[in-house]
Amino acid sequence: MxxxxxxxxxxxxxxxxxxxxxxxxxxxxxxxxxxxxxxxxxxxxxxxxSHMARALRSGRTGVIALASSMPFAVAAGPSRLGFLMEIAASAAMSALTRDLALCLIPPHPAAQSCGATSFDGVILVEPARDDPLVAHFERRKTPVVSIGTVPDRPDIPAVDIRSGETTALLLDHLARQGSSRIAALIGSTPRTSQIEAEAAYLDFAKAQGHPPILVRLDEAEGEDLACRETRRLIQADPRIDGIYAAIDAFASGAVRAAHDLGRAMPDRLRLATRYDGLRAKLSVPPLTAVDLHLPATAERAVQLLLDRIGGRNGQAVADPPDLVARQSSGRSSDRS
Amino acid sequence: MxxxxxxxxxxxxxxxxxxxxxxxxxxxxxxxxxxxxxxxxxxxxxxxxSHMARALRSGRTGVIALASSMPFAVAAGPSRLGFLMEIAASAAMSALTRDLALCLIPPHPAAQSCGATSFDGVILVEPARDDPLVAHFERRKTPVVSIGTVPDRPDIPAVDIRSGETTALLLDHLARQGSSRIAALIGSTPRTSQIEAEAAYLDFAKAQGHPPILVRLDEAEGEDLACRETRRLIQADPRIDGIYAAIDAFASGAVRAAHDLGRAMPDRLRLATRYDGLRAKLSVPPLTAVDLHLPATAERAVQLLLDRIGGRNGQAVADPPDLVARQSSGRSSDRS
DNA sequence: GCCCGTTAGCAAAACGATTTGCAGAAGCAG
DNA sequence: CTGCTTCTGCAAATCGTTTTGCTAACGGGC
Structure with a gap:
């Protein structure tokens, strides 16, 4: 049959x-x-x-991919629920309404060879400068768009996720809550989010008239490294009363460090992080973070990719980030 | 070029x-x-x-899909992070190591026509009896395997997720913690997980010598419905001192009901739910739940699907569920 | 010297659709 | 009756691979 x-x-x-x-x-x-x-x-x-026959003739597979080169520990986390998966769920919906299928290309050591399949296009999640994934897909002439701009590649259509603005929002909040000496934990991988976060932090420190206290951390080591470094920072300068963590895993580490040092939060240390994911919500105390409106961002990325496939290059901007103030930074606007 | x-x-x-x-x-x-x-x-x-040409010749696209017909509110949740996404992340990894790509087919009203693309096979997540997705893919002669057996379809290879066992585990735990009159909130959609949960609950009630107190709830209405029904149950029979919620959204509703009625948890009401997801962990108090070992389950499903594509029909069983005792059921083994 | 097996390579037929060029029929105006 | 368009429908080319015959050359054993 x-x-x-x-x-x-x-x-x-x-x-x-x-x-x-x-x-x-x-x-x-x-x-x-x-x-x-x-x-x-x-x-x-x-x-x-037959879709395969149609694909061969038309040159379109009807499949787009979502790829991330972020280390697995950061991207999907021990709980397997993160930034990436949240975007994936939304992007899959957006794709489906356009009669496309969404493939997941998880961060993977062997992702270089990722590939039995070809895609009509790829959405990259927060690629780094000179990201091998970008090179990989460009070599295959696969249209690429990015969530978060690609550093040094203004030619690649991207949804700007406003990381500078997000950082400023959180730093202002910490300052307004009473922190006067705020340190920053920022990922060392050159992704736009980290680059902009660093710039925004330096601006902020200058405006405040304080010397910047900034540590760049390897994303892969995440929580443990952040814990050690935070401990070191606070011991070196006990006047530190606020921490901005650009990655939620770093925030988890900072929480542990604060606990180890007996620094009560938020009274003696305020903490805020960028992505309002599982870690931020589950943390004790819950962490102040930012609603990045990822579903709308994913939708925009799909549209951008479709445009790009159709030959029209565009740019898009995410919705403005909204502060989600929680206990870790003082007054709580979120009871859970 | x-x-x-x-x-x-x-x-x-x-x-x-x-x-x-x-x-x-x-x-x-x-x-x-x-x-x-x-x-x-x-x-x-x-x-x-060209993968398209190769696909046409070989009849294989190198793409498998993960599909769920669960209502979106339950499957992906307001937080967009759930059971389905957790399986998706793991399945994508498993697929990649076999040189396959994994497509996400989100629950969608128009999923009937889901389709610009064809897949080598599909993994269904907890299909219901006579699930339209099963019919849909069988009509297209697409090999199907299932996570959670398909009711009345022993011929479809599936990873048994041991829902009866899981239910018994939680009920025993509640009883051991001191609950003597335990009600059950169970989904009315005929998925194996709900069918087995109901059977296990009835067995348990009979063994305890108590009349069963069981409500079947529509998954789509989830939390609100569960809240109303729980309130009604407890008002009708104040001796109820334990609740088993087969779906985590129901558990959230039950928590709200307990709160509304001034029933302190765990002292005057113990609560346990099945899936240890965001809701269980974020709940106040955190909910006792079960580690279902989804990554291993996803891995087994991918293998099963590959076997099935290769013409070998098999069956598989998930790892035994592990209790994650938290505050909602009394003694906590989980400090967060 | 003959036969057979191995090796290296080519031409052509699939795979299942879409699209282009062409042909016959029908309808209408001049 | 001729010339023109419009309507149907068919045959054949195309997309980029893989696979199947087939040929020719070479070498060794008898």
Whole structure:
């Protein structure tokens, strides 16, 4: 019982394959009565056009991919629920409404060779400067758009996720809550989010008239490294009363450090982080973070990719970040 | 600048396309020197075999899908992070290591027509009895396996997620913690997990010698409905001192109901739910739940699907569920 | 010297759709 | 009756691979 093909259907209907094709696509007129007969027969035989054949002819697979090169520990986390998955869920919805399928390319050591399949396009999540994924897909001439701009590559369409603005928002909040000496934990991988965060922090420190206290941390080591470094920072300068963590794993580490040092939060140390994910919400105390409006961002990225595939290059900007103030920074606006 | 094809490469190398194909696949011997030349030229020209053409020839797209028909509110949740996404992340990893890509088919009203693309196979997440998705893919002759058996369809390979056992584990725990009159909130959609949960609950009630107190709830209405029904149950029978919620959204509702009625947890009401997701962890108090070992389950499902595509039908069983006792059921084994 | 097996390579036929060029029929105006 | 358009429908080319015959050359054993 093999799947019926267009020629099976044509034979059954007593017409040529061309006529069948036209009957479905409507690219050329077909006698209504003939079309009806073909339709009925197709339903009865369970005929569905082969997507592979169509893909070969049209050059479109109808599949887009979502890829991240972020270390797994950061991207998906021990809990497997993170930034990436949140975007994935939204992007899948957006893709589906456009009759596309969304493939997940998880961060993976062997992702270089990622590939039995080809995609019509790829959405990259927070690529770094000179990210191998960018090179990989450009070599394959696969259209690429990015969530978070690609450093040094203004030519690649991207949804700007306003990391500078987000950082400023959080730093202002910490300052307004009473912190006067705020340190920053920032990822050392050159992603736009980290680059902008660093710049925004330096601006902020200058405006405040304080010397910047900034540590760049390897994302892969995440929580443990952040814990050690935070401890070191606070021991070196006990006047530190605020911490901005650009990555939520760093924030978890900072929480542990504060606990180890007996620094009560928020009274003796205020903490804020960027992404309002599981870690921020589950932390004790819950962490002040930012609603980045990822579903809308994902939707925009899909649209941007579609435009790009269609030959129109564009740019997009995410919705403005909204502060989610929680206990870690003082007054709580969020009871849970 | 169009992508080079195999015949471009053949022309450049001064051989036939057949030879190029053999040089890559190794299905027939090719003079080492010729092969070297072809390889070098391929690298230089940036040639990559077209997956679409290969798919057409071989009948394999190299893409598998993960689909769920669970209402969106339950499957992905307001937080967009749930059971489904947790499985998706793991399945994507498992697929990648087998050189497959994983497509997400989110629950969607228009999922009937889900489809610009065809897949080599589909993993269904907790399908219901007579699930339209099952029918849909069977009509297209797409191999299907399921996470959670398909009710009345023992012929469909599935990873048994041991829902009866999970239910018994939680009920025993509640009883051991001191609850003597335990009510059950169970989804009304006929998924194996709910069917088995109901059966296990009825067995448990009989063994305890108590009349069963069981409510079947529509998954779609989730939290609100569960809240109302829990309130009604407790008002009708104030002796109820334990609740088993088969779906985490129901548990959230029950928490709210307990709060509304001034029933302190865990002292005057113990609560346990099945899936240890965001809701269970974020709840105040945190909810006792079960570690279902989803990554291993996803891995097994991918393997099962591959077997099935290869013509071998099998069955698999998930790792035994592990209790995660938290504050909602009394003694806490989980400090966060 | 003949036969047979191995090796290297080519031409052509799939795979299943879409699209283009062409042909016959029908309708209408001049 | 001729010339023109419009309507149907078919045959064939195309997309880029893989696979199947087939040929020719070479070498060794008898």
């Amino acid at each position: 093999t799947k019926p093909t267009i020629s099976d259907l044509a034979r059954a209907a007593g017409v040529s394959v061309t006529t069948v094709s036209h009957a479905f696509s409507g690219r050329r007129p077909v006698e209504p009565e003939t079309r009806k007969r073909i339709q009925a027969l197709a339903d009865q035989m369970g005929y569905h056009p | 169009t992508k080079p094809t195999i015949s471009d490469l053949a022309r450049a190398a001064g051989v036939s396309v057949t030879t190029v194909s053999h040089a890559f696949s190794g299905r027939r011997p090719v003079e080492p020197e010729t092969r070297k030349r072809i390889q070098a030229l391929a690298d230089q020209m940036g040639y990559h075999p």
